[in-house]
Amino acid sequence: MAEPDSQDIAAQERFARMKADFDRLGDEALDALFREARTVNGWLDKPVSDDQLREIFDLMKMAPTSANISPARLVFVRSEAAKQRLSPHLSSGNRAKTMAAPACAIIATDYEFYDHLGYLFPHEPSAASWFKTSDEAIHDNAFRNSSLQGAYFILAARAVGLDAGPMSGFKNEGVDAEFFAGTRIRSNFLCTVGYGDPKSIFKRSPRFDFETACEIL
């Protein structure tokens, strides 16, 4: 490993300070993020502000991606005019609840993410070449990491007291032509945000137990 410079040492001290004051999240946080949080299908009549959308992004962007490539790009569809552009591309089962949502994020992927690595991974000038080995490698890394960032988005929304409704039931090509024409950005999935109406929630579907889904070797 390279010798740490003064910025590395400052980062190490900052991390150590944070860990010294932290044991683990309490039950309230674990419930709000995971155990009692739900995917919502309907919304209370309560708007979501620019500041709240910014706060979600400012949290999700800090969670890790491969070599910090950060390929997710977000379009927040909130105005009536923007919702009308999105509407024709939604599956019929997703249309009404998306139109009724305070906002819907198009979680998209920049397939030219490698052009930004000089900014995002400045200590390693050759980083772009790690990814530009084939179209498949570019695709896999972009899709993997934007999907991760989409998951971080859901958890960030929950962390700031909002609810999320992720959806893949829409025509990606239609959304891409409408919102990302002339770019190498492509939609991944949609995620509504707002304050969920408890009446819109169905009974919880089962989850695998540890023994079914996991192995410790």
Ligand SMILES: Cc1cc2nc3c(=O)[nH]c(=O)nc-3n(C[C@H](O)[C@H](O)[C@H](O)COP(=O)(O)O)c2cc1C
């Ligand atoms: C990537 C993704 C795509 C989804 N697509 C849809 C969808 O198109 N329509 C829908 O009603 N729900 C969709 N869902 C919601 C899932 O069915 C829901 O999150 C899952 O059943 C867990 O529900 P729970 O969080 O309430 O336990 C999607 C969820 C994810 C993460």
